[in-house]
Amino acid sequence: MQKRLLCTQTSTHIENTIKNSNLTKKWRIKQVKKSNFNQNLEEIKSRISNSDFIAISLQKTGSYSSPWQKVLPFDTPEIAYLKSKRSAEKFQLLQLAVCPFTLRASKLTAYPYNFHLFPRDELKIGMPSYSFACQTSYLTSMARLGFDFNSCIYDGISYISRAQESSMKHLTGTGNLAVRARSVKSSSTISVADSVFIERIKSRVKTWRTACKDSKGSNEDALVRALRKVVLGEHGSRPCLDVDVCSERQVQLILEVLKEFSDDTVPLLIPTKRGGTQGVRAVMTSSKEDKILFEKELQDLEEEQSKNVRGFREVIDLISASQKPVVAHNTLDDFTFLHSKFLSPLPPRIDEFKCSLSSYFPYVIDMGHLMKHFNPSGKMNNIHAASSFLRSRFFAPVEIDIPLKGTPEEMSEGKIHGQNVLQISQIFAKLYSIMKPGQHHISEGKDLALDNYANIFDPCSSVSLENSDDDVRISSGNTRRLSCNDMVFLWGFRSGLSVGELKSLLSRSHEAFSSEFDVRVVDKSCVVVAFQQPELAGDFVKAMGSGGTCHEGLTELTSLGLRAANYETYKCACNLSRWDSDLADSLDQVVTSADQFSADSHGKSPYEIWWDDDTVLNLDDF
Known part of the structure; x- marks a missing residue:
């Protein structure tokens, strides 16, 4: 495979003409907010599943507070990570653009979505935190480009990280409603107090079941039936019995008692507002078929409520589950934000960060490192500089197709609404078409396969040098x-x-x-x-x-x-x-x-x- 260098003014003119024609045709990107998030989720899932690559681009409230706090060329990888970690913990995401795309020859088929985000305590329990810092220059720039802060605040998609969801799983499962009780192991040792408690609960359950069955065949007027429901209790249309508990040990003993009536009885846990268990609810079903139906209803309810709690993290989980290569312009900066907001708190060291991240995103490609192969002595500080360099040196036309459809409000053509993610996709497509991984080699016998550019989180390193965490590369x-x-x-x-x-x-x-x-x-x-x-x-x-x-x-x-x-x-x-x-x-x-x-x-x-x-x-x- 030969590199297609521009050797004539004619080729340069052709590439510039293509570029200018692309500028006159605005890209249409689907804008996803809280109001239309659920209706677009299945479509997004399909696009991610069928893609070759997934590009991402972030819009944040800031990056650093003073010049020396940004990542500098002489920073070691560990220092660069500490600076990025501080930025991710201090500032917030307001937009995250995701673009699943496929490459077929010189045709790029892209499905760009721009998600508007805003951290919101949906469950009113103090998670996630309400506070974050804002850098005025970032907000001013966004405002000049027409960013709608009102829409972001009132219609931005909320989210919660995996760690936050795990730490409050007893609360988030059903929004403080009763949740399904999981199976428990039988206790090997039963004390005298336990035996007394078990017999008391067993007697109470039997009395309740007898009363429920007697009421089914009785011909009572409406007032008596209403009073009976109040006394016996009801979960939806099914009779239930609530038993208050003082400890997790009592919860375990009640669940063991209810195993005896498992043919038609389903146990639920009633959580407290601060975590833990307030009581156990036994729900009686009319038959085995009704029990299966009731358990399916509970499962669907839990999944729906869990989805509401996760919010935008559903998209992050879809990307992670797909195991597709993720393309970004600055992986260290972008993925410290993603890890902090959607996975778990950032670890103290960069090697721990890499290990943690790789379990969710095993194949991450940094556009900056990919560009260094083509211009090792140049400065690719932004995607516009990279695009300009490629136009001046290579003839690699890429046809862009965006088949997404939506309402005029969804398909915004504004400058800031996720345009960067399409530019990243386009530049990557150009580089990919030039490189043709696995079909040719550069000097010194080094392969140009994308593996050489994957999972590099040192912003100053270069693949043309020894690939060590102890090296810093200044272009x-x-x-x-x-x-x-x-x-x-x-x-x-x-x-x-x-x-x-x-x-x-x-x-x-x-x-x-x-x-x-x-x-x-x-x-x-x-x-x-x-x-x-x-x-x-x-x-x-x-x-x-x-x-x-x-x-x-x-x-x-x-x-x-x-x-x-x-x-x-x-x-x-x-x-x-x-x-x-x-x-x-x-x-x-x-x-x-x-x-x-x-x-x-x-x-x-x-x-x-x-x-x-x-x-x-x-x-x-x-």
Whole structure:
């Protein structure tokens, strides 16, 4: 299989013409809200089942609160995960677009759905939480594009995670109504008190059953029948008996008694508002057929109420059950949100996160890593940049077919209503048509199969390097391997100082700066210095720790308030959740903290990064 590079201006013109024609024809995406969620669920299930891939795209209330809290190119995978974890726990999802699609040659058949979400405590028990943070720039951007916040709040689909549902299963099963009692094992030891309780319950049940059967053949007037129903009790149209309990042990004993009458009696549990069991209800059916019918009614009721509680998570469960490859633009960011909102609380470490996620989504493809094969030195920060790059380098026309139908309100053509998920699907289709997995190889004998790009959650790694969790890849032209031990964070410098001025001051302060070094901005309060030669960073930090007494230039800087810390201090700030708005404040806290990292952490760091001139922002451009 040969790569189809654009070699002529004619090919470029053809691709641009196709692109422009696609822009003039707006994509129609089905908008799904609380009011039409249930009626679309079966259709969505069918689309997911019949798809080849599933693309997703998220719209959130924010991502990070200050520049240094976003994932930076020199972050190790563990630090990148901690930052994404904080974002997922702090902010909220308002839209989640899902696009099951199939690829047949150059034809992309897509079924895009954009789900409007809003966390709501449907059962009034405090789950999920009502509170979340909002980043004003995100909301402002959404408002400018016409996002309807009223519709989101009042008609957004609620949801609950698997962990939340499991922890409150006694409550959510039927909305505080009686639920089916599960089978219990017979107790091996029966005390005297248990025996007395069993005989009392057995006598009460027999008396109740006799009264129920006697009333069936009697010819009573309406008032007597009504009074009898009040006395005997009724569950729907069937007679019932409620027995209050004081402990789970009593529940077990009552269920064992009711086994004797299991031919026509069905036991139910009556939950309390705060969990646990308030009592046991015995419901008498008229025959074996009626018992089967009643148990089916209970099962259907439980499934319907469970579905209402799960809400949008029904879609997440469908995607998980399908085991189809899931395509996203930034898998670490997107799937920390998905895990936090729909599965369970995020674990503390990235390896635990990967293990947990793989049990639900075993095959996740990151578009950013896939693009790095075609442009390893470029920056694919967004899907628009990726699309532009492909148009300029490859001729891979993709015909898009969207067979979905719906009402005008459902099939919105607005800019923000899930358009990104179709662009992700289209770019993936282009890449897939160029690659043709398994049919050709790139240089050095590496296969282009999609397996090489699956389940990579390091946002800065590259498949063209050693695929290790200890590597960080920074995309740019001229790169060099750099140990994290060769990096130093500086803060406390004069406000308004340019990078050139700071480099000039540093070069006169210590012999470590006699060799080549780079200075880059992390945020307005802090810069990072990268030394090309090993050991120089450690020498400089030690000199700073001694107050620079042996270096006149360094003494001057320290007297002005300049402070320094190694990479381990930065890692510790993230591990200890020191998320101040300025990185300098976070580093200060770690340096002066009593629970600072142990001495062992000052050893050689196993992490390496790939450093280049575009690693972080230039102070002059900040």
